[in-house]
Amino acid sequence: MSACNQAASEQGAGSSSDVRLLNVSYDVSRDFYKDYNVLFAKDYKATHPDSKVKINQSHGGSSKQALSVANGLQADVVTLNQNTDMNLLVKKGLVSADWQQAFPDNAIPYTxxxxxxxxxxxxxxxxxxxxxxxxxxxxxxxxxxxxxxxxxxxxxxxxxxxxxxxxxxxxxxxxxxxxxxxxxxxxxxxxxxxxxxxxxxxxxxxxxxxxxxxxxxxxxxxxxxxxxxxxxxxxxxxxxKNPVAVVTAVTEKNGSTEAAKAYLDNLWQDDAQELMASMYLRPSNPKILAKHKDTLxxxxxxxxxxxxxxxxxxxxxxxxxxxxxxxxxxxxxx
CATH class of the missing domain: 3.40.190.10 (Periplasmic binding protein-like II)
Structure with missing residues (x-):
């Protein structure tokens, strides 16, 4: 996963700062993100050997989750399943208005x-x-x-x-x-x-x-x-379509913006896309999706x-x- 390298160059490889992120997501994504967090933590650790990585998860109905973030839940990233849930956070000033341009495929890593x-x-x-x-x-x-x-x-x-x-x-x-x-x-x-x-x-x-x-x-x-x-x-x-975004209002306050961006960037790396397919999510990478036509x-x-x-x-x-x-x-x- 190359996205962590960008964070490494900006934060300094071997940074001693610990990384703690909260991913607020919809309920049936919990199995995927539980395994994805292991992939991300391993890669981040490789470029930040002195750091400890801790990813916490919160899951529930997508709209209830978005409302919780709007009402103060300190999410670093949101991984939801509907654009209107994301738009609520944009209107609250928590997520940047250009969130769809921040990542590939209009910030939709899988469908x-x-x-x-x-x-x-x-x-x-x-x-x-x-x-x-x-x-x-x-x-x-x-x-x-x-x-x-x-x-x-x-x-x-x-x-x-x-x-x-x-x-x-x-x-x-x-x-x-x-x-x-x-x-x-x-x-x-x-x-x-x-x-x-x-x-x-x-x-x-x-x-x-x-x-x-x-x-x-x-x-x-x-x-x-x-x-x-x-x-x-x-x-x-x-x-x-399952959109993702950095909750910049939280990450800028916590100093976690680069780690949060790396966390979402890495969703487009091949190992993460393969993990999606293995868990019956349709990856945005068409070549990887085509490899799994027997189950998708x-x-x-x-x-x-x-x-x-x-x-x-x-x-x-x-x-x-x-x-x-x-x-x-x-x-x-x-």
């Missing part, structure tokens, strides 16, 4: 998508988003009011409806709204975050299907509940902003109090 996780044998024969609106199918998902991942889940299902019914999101789309009312009426719990929803599905044994991210579904199917669940790829789903297959996805408009428009349309999510979730299914 993901929404998939469906079902019980072993798929007893309800669920194969696509449309099946989640059938009578008798019980759905588990996080709460779009607190979880960025849940917003992707809602928008993924909504975007599928528009695509399937060939309806324009900016005009009448009665068929899609009817389908979404039925789907949301099947939701048995709205948890605060994705990992909490996973717990409800696995440990509380709620629901027939869990709407979750691709990486979380793979980890559950291959590790936490091996042999108990099956992963279903929808025919058409949403792309999740080509899929048909859409971008939320390409269908629904800017994230500000999306939030104002769907997720404010009294917005379309509230209307559809509270309306009786026909």
């Amino acid at each position: 993901s998508t929404m998939v469906l996780l079902v019980r072993k044998g798929n007893p309800k024969q669920i194969s696509d988003w449309s099946d989640l609106a059938r009578a008798g199918v019980k759905v588990v998902m996080p709460n779009p009011k607190t979880s960025g991942t849940a917003r992707y889940a809602f928008l993924g299902a909504y975007g599928f409806g528009l695509h399937a019914f060939k309806e324009d999101p900016h005009s009448e789309h009665a068929k899609t709204d009817d389908y979404m009312q039925k789907l949301l009426s099947n939701v048995v719990t709205y948890d605060n975050g994705s990992r909490a929803a996973t717990t409800s599905f696995l440990q509380r044994e709620l629901g027939d299907v869990l709407i979750t991210t691709e990486n979380e579904a793979h980890l559950v199917a291959g590790k936490y509940a091996k042999g108990q669940v099956e992963l279903i790829y929808p025919s058409y789903s949403i792309q999740i 297959p080509d899929i048909t996805t859409f971008e939320a902003t390409g269908v629904f408009g800017s994230w500000e428009t999306i939030m104002d349309t769907f997720f404010v109090d009294g917005g379309r999510f509230d209307t559809l979730a509270q309306s009786p299914a026909s």
Whole structure:
């Protein structure tokens, strides 16, 4: 990882200063960053042999995490899953307005998508988003009011409806709204975050299907509940972009800006990108992604902003109090 070399030249190789960083992140990223922190600490130590490296993590629903930082949680870096969460920190003066230009790929080191996780044998024969609106199918998902991942889940299902019914999101789309009312009426719990929803599905044994991210579904199917669940790829789903940024208002005060930047820079190094792929995140490096097609297959996805408009428009349309999510979730299914 070469990014640490820049920090070394500016801070002085062999600096005796200890490095302590707090990464405030969304909940289903914890497994990746737990292992990534080891990679970073090893590399940083190689260029700063007298330093001690300590990376602390905080995880939860992406929007709740961003709000915690806005309210004073002293994050050095934020690794979230939605641009609006980052924009909140820009408005608070905590993150630089040009954060997307600070790193490659508009500061998106990896992407993901929404998939469906079902019980072993798929007893309800669920194969696509449309099946989640059938009578008798019980759905588990996080709460779009607190979880960025849940917003992707809602928008993924909504975007599928528009695509399937060939309806324009900016005009009448009665068929899609009817389908979404039925789907949301099947939701048995709205948890605060994705990992909490996973717990409800696995440990509380709620629901027939869990709407979750691709990486979380793979980890559950291959590790936490091996042999108990099956992963279903929808025919058409949403792309999740996971932005990262240095919280400059904190790092400039703490003197940790260079280490924080190195921490995020290194996400684009090959070993970190390979780690992402091994943990079922889609690395931004296309060559590394192509090497993992057996576990990260080509899929048909859409971008939320390409269908629904800017994230500000999306939030104002769907997720404010009294917005379309509230209307559809509270309306009786026909």
